[in-house]
Amino acid sequence: MVVDDAFDLTRDELTAALAVEGIPTRNYYVPPVHEHETYRPLYPRYRDALPVTDDLCRRITSLPCYSLMTDDDATRICDAIERIHEHRGAVRRRLAEGGGVAGERGGLGD
Secondary structure: OEOOHHHOOOHHHHHHHHHHOOOOOEOOOOOOHHHOHHHHHHHHHHOOOOHHHHHHHHHEOEOOOOOOOOHHHHHHHHHHHHHHHHOHHHHHHHHHOOOOOOOOOOOOOO
């Protein structure tokens, strides 16, 4: 999933809120491959040369996806993302305050 500006939360804010909802995510390619230690000797050559890669690495996250995933699992994830987006102002405030404030449903998006 690429979290764009229209979502009005950062990738890190969304993944933190999903974690509170009990939904794991993974941020792959952090840092981007061209910044890994193995490639570091080449890094000056690529500094500012891969703006799309750098941008996507800051905005992309992987949502749960597994062979035994049910429609209910997928709906729960989608509903959580929708709820988090709908309440993004409150989510951002709660995360800034330390995050763990849970609503009736047990998550930040309540």
